[in-house]
Amino acid sequence: MPAFHLRLAVLPAAIALLAASGALAQKKYDIGATDTEIKIGNIIPYSGPASAYGMIGKTEAAYFKMINDNGGVNGRKINFISYDDAYSPPKAVEQVRRLVESDEVLVVFGPLGTPSNTAIQKYLNGKKVPQLFVATGATKWNDPKSFPWTMGWQPSxxxxxxxxxxxxxxxxxxxxxxxxxxxxxxxxxxxxxxxxxxxxxxxxxxxxxxxxxxxxxxxxxxxxxxxxxxxxxxxxxxxxxxxxxxxxxxxxxxxxxxxxxxxxxxxxxxxxxxxxxxxxxxxxxxYAKDGTDTQWNNDAGMKRWSAFLDKYMPDANRADSNHIYGYGAAQTLIRVLEMCGDDLTRANVMKQAASLRDFTPDTLLPGITINTSATDFGPISQLQMQxxxxxxxxxxxxxxxxxxxx
Structure with missing residues (x-):
């Protein structure tokens, strides 16, 4: 066969091989992520002295259900696994170990409370598991040099x-x-x-x-x-x-x-x-809107929040600001997972979380935006007196x- 015809015969096979290898290169997974699922872990006090915050976890679970009902994140469904730590640091350690070692989650998202997060921080950083958008404003969550796997969310x-x-x-x-x-x-x-x-x-x-x-x-x-x-x-x-x-x-x-x-x-x-x-x-x-304030009745973001509650939490008390917090934090996590595309490694999750630019969840006050960088793990830093x-x-x-x- 002439060399020219040989090259023509080989070309389709080469293109197919390159396409296949490209597809494989595009998809990267760590434990907790597959073609169909993303496992997200969480601990929160559903009982104990800080049980009022448990509604945050319930709101996040409902938000992820809405995301799943609409096709998931890049075709993958969220498997949200949330445990009660009763606002007890020893219990928090126990439950986080369960999430990482038994449930094998990709990320521990929104763990609540400064004492609990302090108790689990070294463990998660040692395991290189994202401790992402912690539900506490302690200043130490913004320390990417010492704790590159821990990031806050709310103002410090x-x-x-x-x-x-x-x-x-x-x-x-x-x-x-x-x-x-x-x-x-x-x-x-x-x-x-x-x-x-x-x-x-x-x-x-x-x-x-x-x-x-x-x-x-x-x-x-x-x-x-x-x-x-x-x-x-x-x-x-x-x-x-x-x-x-x-x-x-x-x-x-x-x-x-x-x-x-x-x-x-x-x-x-x-x-x-x-x-x-x-x-x-x-x-x-x-830093966030009030769900009972009539000034937001025609606000596009709050209309989406209200529609979410109507469908997924119809019995919700709209005076409970935990619904606002849980929605905004969950919306931020979904944005990060969308940015990850098909590279659902823990390292890329943290990379994308540190690459948010002027992101505005539906529930933040006008003029307040989320910004992060490799040297700034404090997504929200603005407030207004009330x-x-x-x-x-x-x-x-x-x-x-x-x-x-x-």
């Missing part, structure tokens, strides 16, 4: 505390501040952020009172704080204790300026149990960027 607690410090220095420079904080990494991170941000004005803090998460009530701590005669109280506490604090301050007939951490501004699980009449004028900061009025939060002032780093 220190950045949030910095915003409160800036506001107080400007609006109440002579304030006498009392701080109530949870005696663990969560509360201490907030407290450290406030101290550092006040700088030379740190003497404004006249009382620092801690409580244990295991305490059934913190009423005695409020009485002790009142005895120091502060005119500002800042509560770096979880929802159950935020409701107790607001209610007890009102019962004492005391009227300090009260600032509550963003993690405890839920209308349904904090403000309503505390009594709307007791929460009037309480301040906080926000005041509780009537039965909802009202935002005021400009969007403020916190610059507390990892």
């Amino acid at each position: 607690y220190q950045s949030e505390a910095q915003i409160y410090a800036k506001w107080l220095i400007r609006e109440k420079p002579d304030a006498r501040i009392a701080v109530l904080y949870q005696n663990d990494d969560f509360g201490k991170d907030y407290l450290n952020g406030l101290r550092e941000s006040l700088g030379g004005k740190r003497t404004m803090i006249v009382a620092e009172e801690s409580y244990e998460i295991s305490e059934p009530t913190i009423d005695s701590h409020i009485v002790k704080i009142k005895a120091q005669s502060p005119d500002v109280v800042i509560s770096f506490v979880t929802p159950k204790f935020a409701a107790q604090t607001i209610k007890k301050i009102a019962e004492l007939g005391w009227k300090p300026l009260h600032i509550v951490a963003n993690v405890s501004v839920n209308v349904g699980s904090v403000m309503q149990p505390a009594g709307f009449e007791n929460g009037q004028g309480v301040l906080s900061a926000a 005041r509780f009025k009537g039965e909802r939060w009202e935002r005021f002032g400009d969007i403020i960027s916190g610059d507390a780093g990892g």
Whole structure:
């Protein structure tokens, strides 16, 4: 056969071989991913003292069901495996080991709580398993050099505390501040952020009172704080204790300026149990929309959120901001998985998570976007001050960027 005809005969086979090898090269999987499935692991307190946050996990599960009903991510269905850790670090370690070693998930997504995430961080980084979009604002999640497999999602607690410090220095420079904080990494991170941000004005803090998460009530701590005669109280506490604090301050007939951490501004699980009449004028900061605020009735993103609840969580309490949080975090994870294409390795998941540019989940406030890089694992760093009025939060002032780093 002439050489020219030989080349023609070989060419189709060569093209087919190249196409096949190209297809194989395009698809890369680690444990937890296949042509048809992506296993996502999660731990969250469905029971225990922080069980109010369990609704985040339920919302994420419902969101992934919606994604699956619409064809999945690049044709792959999400297998969401979520376990209760009861807000207990030892239980968190046990459940995460189960997710990684028995369930063989690709990613541990949205594990909640600073103590629990602290307990699992070294294990997951040692295993090179993404600890992705953790549901806690501790500043240490933004440390890609030391912990390249851990990334936060919400604004850091220190950045949030910095915003409160800036506001107080400007609006109440002579304030006498009392701080109530949870005696663990969560509360201490907030407290450290406030101290550092006040700088030379740190003497404004006249009382620092801690409580244990295991305490059934913190009423005695409020009485002790009142005895120091502060005119500002800042509560770096979880929802159950935020409701107790607001209610007890009102019962004492005391009227300090009260600032509550963003993690405890839920209308349904904090403000309503505390009594709307007791929460009037309480301040906080926000980065997400309020599902009960009528100003978002014609907002495209919130229309999608509302339609999601109608179909997948019809009995949901729209005053529960955990539905907003869970939806936004899940939407961000889906965006990352879409960016991964057919390269569903753990390394690529982290690479894409660190490559988000001006991504705006449906539930974030206008002007607040998600941005990450190889050196910045803090997706959200902006907040806006808000005041509780009537039965909802009202935002005021400009969007403020916190610059507390990892």
